[in-house]
Amino acid sequence: MVELTRKQREFARREEDILSAALSLFDGNDWQSVTVAQIANKAEIGKGTVYKHFSCKEEIYARIALSHFEKFREQWPTKIPEDNRLAAVEQILRLAFQVSLDDPVGAKVAHFCHRAEVRKRLPEAVAKAFEELEKQDQCFFEELLEAGMSCGEIPRQSVEELVIALHASFHGTLRMIWDGDIAAFKGLTPERFIEINSRFMVAGILGKRSH
């Protein structure tokens, strides 16, 4: 009985070893070119062993992404101020950006996992977990915006459309960072880039709609 547990524990620990080896190797700029063999090497195990834990390379990505989402979830505010929903929206936006800056590897891998082609390759259960997490976040955000509009803090507009637009802006910001696009703007740091876009997003929420 004790032996069985020990064996299971060691198996679980090996899985952690693989994930942390992957994490450390993904730290560079061209993380996508890290090979399974390199990960196995770093974790000091055979390549075949990796596939005893993960069905494919994408599942390693997915596990790192889910762990990133969890970090995000841990810092999610439990209580929303009743008197200033706009500030709450801005707070969550900035929190999301901050978490991405704090865990850059997890964030860029997570964003990579958004791609339809990647998702297709994931095991059913993992893909489901992704969808669930996203849906929850989105619902929460929608309710918050709705509440803000009800009490007049945010101009009345389609909540669904606003969420969609904020999504695009958010994704665009992070993807430009992870893909090295912001290098085109000389001397622009990720921090300042995020600051600029956070403010733009708030302006977009408050701005006059055409049509």
Next chain:
Amino acid sequence: MVELTRKQREFARREEDILSAALSLFDGNDWQSVTVAQIANKAEIGKGTVYKHFSCKEEIYARIALSHFEKFREQWPTKIPEDNRLAAVEQILRLAFQVSLDDPVGAKVAHFCHRAEVRKRLPEAVAKAFEELEKQDQCFFEELLEAGMSCGEIPRQSVEELVIALHASFHGTLRMIWDGDIAAFKGLTPERFIEINSRFMVAGILGKRSH
């Protein structure tokens, strides 16, 4: 003399054949998984011949991307109305989106070529051509926004920061389309997605800035 020209013409025509074969194969969703062998096959030539025209696969991408930029450039407005710069900004924004919808393959390939990793692999001359085109577009856009602020149509703010934020929103919008991210929003067409984001971007230009 005539013979030489004919040979050169045929060589050039073969290059076009390769590019158009690539274009037609990239039409599917997983265009990145199209192989050089498939392209050669479609163009009815040997694989080695492809490399007589292009130094690497990325250069094929780059050529398609440049041709896409050209299409964009052709429709670029020659004259900006002096009395309504905001409308002109919106017009160019929508033009950029429209060109991307009209030439989806070119657009997604062009966006892929933005990635730093891809650029690194391009021949010097091609990379230079990219940078040049982008710089020109950006300068033009900056001047337009500056003019709009001067005559009070657009709230006074940092032009540089505004351009950066619009970039992020624009990139995010298109990337979400090309990467299949908008499938998460049930029934959302690319057209409507773009419409929503165009309006959000205008709202962001006009909206109240915090700080």
Next chain:
DNA sequence: TTTAATTTGTGACCATTAGTCACAAAATGA
């Protein structure tokens, strides 16, 4: 204890694919 069954680890091996190269074919020029 001994033996069978199950779990876990492994690297040689397979399939695929970007890119190379020695050579073939064709055109050009002397």
Next chain:
DNA sequence: TCATTTTGTGACTAATGGTCACAAATTAAA
């Protein structure tokens, strides 16, 4: 007619994701 240059080609190489037959270790049964 023959040499030189240009262009075309597919077999070959290297790299990499993934598989599998087998080895080692653990557990269960006899």
